[in-house]
Amino acid sequence: MNRAERAAVRAGIFINILRSQGVALGEGAHALDLGCGAGHLVKALRNRGLDSYGCGLGLRDPHYAAEDSLVQQGILREITTNPYRIPFDDHFFDVVISNQVFEHVMDYPTTLREIHRVLTPGGAFLHIFPSRYKFIEPHMLVPLGGVLRSRWWLKSWALVGIRNEFQRKLSAAQVCEANRKYLTTRTNYLPKRELQRQFSRFYTDVRFVEDAFLQNSTRGRKIHEMGRWLPFLPSLYSAVRCRAVFGRRGASPAEGVSLGR
Secondary structure, eight states, X not given: OOHHHHHHHHHHHHHHHXXXXXXXXXXXXXXXXXXXXXXXXXXXXXXXXXXXXEEESOTTSTTTOOOHXXXXXXXEEEOEETTEEOSSOXXXXXXXXXXXXXXXXXXHHHHHHHHHHHEEEEEEEEEEEEOTTOSBOTTTOOBTTTTOOOHHHHHHHHHTTOOOTTOTTSOHHHHHHHHHHHHXXXXXXXXXXXXXXXXXXXXXXEEEOHHHHHHHSHHHHHHHHHTTTOTTHHHHHHXXXXXXXEEEOSSOOOTTOBOOO
């Protein structure tokens, strides 16, 4: 699949999970993709009838290459960092989602407070991101890099040739130091209990919905079906692969009430 096709699949997964949790997204509901990258998911959500926007850091960075037309229209906007602020008005969004972002959030209270500010009362969020126990850390490709960050561990894997796409010309010592810096300054893999505590400080009805993720994911659906005979599989997947966290801003509407405008 190309990027647009993958984004369309992800958009469907997000929408279906939200609906499974009682969020009836009506035509034109306002949605925010936090950490939107190039904006592919934003475009896919718009194709599904949502009034979708995105925001992130470094949208002009070649690594993300955000589409100029989307930036010029204000559909994609840069997050400011001093102070940290999501560049949208209070109570503007019915839902806020993110994909592979919260493992990079270093200051949970500030980020969660900003999401709370831009959500409508009763609005919902859904964040999908890697578990800290994922066997292969997805950015550095180091086994168990979410929890093991000592130099000897990182150096050992660098010596056997583990590199990401930006490190192929670096020595093992350079890779080790680059990985250690990145993992300690740009990733924040919190335990499940701490995630629950942080989200519950600002939101109601906070729960982990990896089971819904598995039901709505092509590959995950197979694991969900196998869970009928091996009931530990969904929990194992949650622990070593993926977290999906759902919740609402206070004063949530009755289940099934449309959030469309």
